[in-house]
Amino acid sequence: MSFLLLAEQLLNGLQFGVMLFLTAAGLTLVFGVMGLINLAHGSLFMIGAFAAAAVAAASGSFLLAVMASIAAAAAAGVLVEVLVIRRLYARDHLDQVLATFALILIFSEGTRWLFGSFPLFLDIPDYLSGPVTLPGGIDYPLYRLTIIGVGLLVALGLFLLIARTRLGIQIRAGESDREMIAALGVNISRLYTVVFALGAALAGLAGALIGAIQSVQVGMGEPVLILAFVVIVIGGIGSIKGALAGSILVGLTDTLGRALLPGLFGLFMEPADATSIGSALSSMLIYILMAVVLIVRPTGLYGARA
Amino acid sequence: MKLNALVTLASAAVLSAGMAVAEPVKVGMITTLSGGGAGLGVAIRDGFMLALKQSGTTDVEVVVEDDQQKPDVAVQLADKMIQSDKVDILTGIVWSNLAMAVAPAATAQGKIYLSPNAGPSALAGKGCHPYYFNVAWQNDNLHEAAGAYANSAGLKNSFILAPNYPAGHDALAGYKRMYKGDLAGELLTKLGQTDYASELAQIRASGADSVFFFLPGGMGISFLKQYADSGIGLPLVGPAFSFDQDILQAVGDAALGVHNTSQWNKDLDNPANAAFVAAFLAEYGRLPSLYASQGYDTANLLLSAMAKADISDKDAFLAALRAADFDSVRGKFSFGPNQHPIQDIYVRQVVKEGDIYTNKLVGVALEDHSDVYAAECEM
CATH class of the missing domain: 3.40.50.2300 (Response regulator)
Structure with a gap:
């Protein structure tokens, strides 16, 4: 494998990682602050993508579509938090899993009822389409570079929000001691709604950005949800920094595994066997990574809680 | 009415x-x-x-x-x-x-x-x-037809990929059964995979003259959009499943001009x-x-x-x-x-008629085609 191809694959891994970060950040935030396992996070991702596709089809503007995705997912998040999730904070995790799983089914069939059974069209806008040539001669799609940029901006924004703002202080306080922050006069129920809406908005943004290069269809959120859980378990549940590190680690492992393993096995195996064993192993790689991280650091890379 | x-x-x-x-x-x-x-x-x-x-x-x-x-x-x-x-x-x-x-x-x-x-x-x-x-x-039928079409279109160095599950293995086997050229590469992707950046980089580096893929449903939509955006631009060949009337509208321009094989067209x-x-x-x-x-x-x-x-x-x-x-x-x-x-299996090409993306017939890939398993059937 040439150096250029390897560099391109590294870039692909980074981009995949950043894409994962956008979905994992909201999930880890909600779990960290409220202790809630939200399986319906993938549905919020789907809502973002569908809202973007609908608005893009009506208006023709991608920017408007992205804004609509954020608004729609955040609104759905507020609605869900007030109607359903609020009743679950005091319950144990099994109840939360059951209720949010029910939400997945409701959102999926609701979306199918509204938009039909066939995938929707959402495309990259002209000004972001096509490859650009990077220094070193790599042809790399501009849109993927944009995703890397947006993802890193979101990461920076979240760090600033949590480290520098009053809301951030409340979020951190909520993470470490819920009862105390309520006793100090912070409106904890409003804080929870805000955090949940923020998490939902991030998922919606991810849905719109990723929907443009993937298929906007019912059920698109579930594979993403599983990967997001892997990421936050590796990174340490509740930690934004962990989510970023975990995403990039998972992105690089998955991409490089897919790129390198079949070739590696090809050195000492029949090509057909190498392809199938290499592919099988590369799809397991991130789960192996997760297991290793959990053995070495049971709370994840940046996890604080025992 | x-x-x-x-x-x-x-x-x-x-x-x-x-x-x-x-x-x-x-x-x-x-x-x-x-x-x-x-x-x-x-x-x-x-x-x-x-x-x-x-x-x-x-x-x-x-x-x-x-x-x-x-x-x-x-x-x-x-x-x-x-x-x-x-x-x-x-x-x-x-x-x-x-x-x-x-x-x-x-x-x-x-x-x-x-x-x-x-x-x-x-x-x-x-x-x-x-x-x-x-x-x-x-x-296997539509993939065999895709292999036969690749021969007649003069494709000599295909890069082939399909998901790693039984129908994916059958697809690659079906294509290779008829296709006479060389293989620039062969990949099995994860079932349900939605991001193909890594595969696209390998296709670009492989020196292939064409790409055969079987990625049904959402996988195909994702692949086609990302393939178009990557600017690789080699001819694509595939079975009809990723170029079906109901999903073409979601793929849009990315599918235009692609040849695909089907036993039916409108x-x-x-x-x-x-x-x-x-x-x-x-x-x-x-x-x-x-x-x-x-x-x-x-x-x-x-x-x-x-x-x-x-x-x-x-x-x-x-x-x-x-x-x-x-x-x-x-x-x-x-x-x-x-x-x-x-039955006959045809070659279709994705075209745009007005605002609708659809397929038009461009030829016949295989005539009166049966399957290789029929010989093993004892009834």
Whole structure:
């Protein structure tokens, strides 16, 4: 494998990682602050993508579509938090899993009822389409570079929000001691709604950005949800920094595994066997990574809680 | 519209009054109507129901249930339909793994299974059964046709990829069975994978002159969009599944010009097909897909058998099904010894007609094509 191809694959891994970060950040935030396992996070991702596709089809503007995705997912998040999730904070995790799983089914069939059974069209806008040539001669799609940029901006924004703002202080306080922050006069129920809406908005943004290069269809959120859980378990549940590190680690492992393993096995195996064993192993790689991280650091890379 | 309905009703009444009173046939349709794969099941159901409606028959009763694309659910539904609904015939399943879970058990209990889509090799060879009919294709067929097309298009160095699951392996095997050129690379991707950046980088670096891919459903949409955006620009070849009428609108320009192989297309020139396309458009407000055409043919096959024999006389009914004496929207259609289709497989190209992305026929890839498993079938 040439150096250029390897560099391109590294870039692909980074981009995949950043894409994962956008979905994992909201999930880890909600779990960290409220202790809630939200399986319906993938549905919020789907809502973002569908809202973007609908608005893009009506208006023709991608920017408007992205804004609509954020608004729609955040609104759905507020609605869900007030109607359903609020009743679950005091319950144990099994109840939360059951209720949010029910939400997945409701959102999926609701979306199918509204938009039909066939995938929707959402495309990259002209000004972001096509490859650009990077220094070193790599042809790399501009849109993927944009995703890397947006993802890193979101990461920076979240760090600033949590480290520098009053809301951030409340979020951190909520993470470490819920009862105390309520006793100090912070409106904890409003804080929870805000955090949940923020998490939902991030998922919606991810849905719109990723929907443009993937298929906007019912059920698109579930594979993403599983990967997001892997990421936050590796990174340490509740930690934004962990989510970023975990995403990039998972992105690089998955991409490089897919790129390198079949070739590696090809050195000492029949090509057909190498392809199938290499592919099988590369799809397991991130789960192996997760297991290793959990053995070495049971709370994840940046996890604080025992 | 109202007048039309009246005329249909009246003619149906006249027809049924004229015929001997046949025993009604009860059909159990198990198909995917919810979740990500719902589009395929909806198309099959719509095609099937349209054929029944056009025939005006009152002798067919259909029970439709949603399998949620889950084998265990499909098995439960089949048990329920066989034991409490007392159906005579099962049909509808989209996916090979679900068909494998349902069809052998159903035929063993003396029920006829008409497959409108899935054609796993296990049911075409040694596992063939007098009660099992495939009205679509054997799984390898469209991929073999893609290989044959690649030869005729002068492609000499293909990069091939498919998901790592049985139908994916069959796809690559089917392509390689016919394709005579070299392989620039061969990849098995994760089932359900949505990001293909890594594969695209390998394709770009491989020096291939063409790409063959089998990525059904959302995987294909993702791949096509990302392929177009990558600027690789090599000719693509694939089976019809990623270029189906219902998903082309979601792919858009990224699919334009791609050659794909199919046993059917909306512009196939025969009267049955013209009537089908017009009626489907009028009934559902959209163009029919490949899957809809298969559902439609399945229902017409059933109706043709019912016209010849009574369901209570199993041997006569099976013989009537084997005769395949109906006007297929594909034109020529007959069953091979393993009760899988012998048919022409065409090359289509994705074009834009007005605002609609669709396919047009550009040639024939394989004529009177059967499958390699037929020889292993002993019935």
